[in-house]
Amino acid sequence: RIRAAVAAESFVFQGRRTSVTMSFGVSSFPKDATSLTQLVRSADERMYNSKHSGRNQVTG
Known part of the structure; x- marks a missing residue:
């Protein structure tokens, strides 16, 4: 819902109407990682x- 709400809005920047989109990567503990470092790495890879x-x- 947050992603869709942000994408639905636009704003004026330097005289031009612009919109913003968001990309997320989601990982869960312990399914996707067994340490904080691995969890962040997994979420980062999924975001990319x-x-x-x-x-x-x-x-x-």
Whole structure:
């Protein structure tokens, strides 16, 4: 819902109407990682997968 709400809004920046999108990577403990470092790495990789798959989505 947050991602969709942000994408639905626009704002003016330097005289131009602009919109913002968000890409998220979601990982869970202990399914996807057994340490904090691994958990952050997993979520980061998934976030980049979202960006490379067209942006404005959640990958998990």
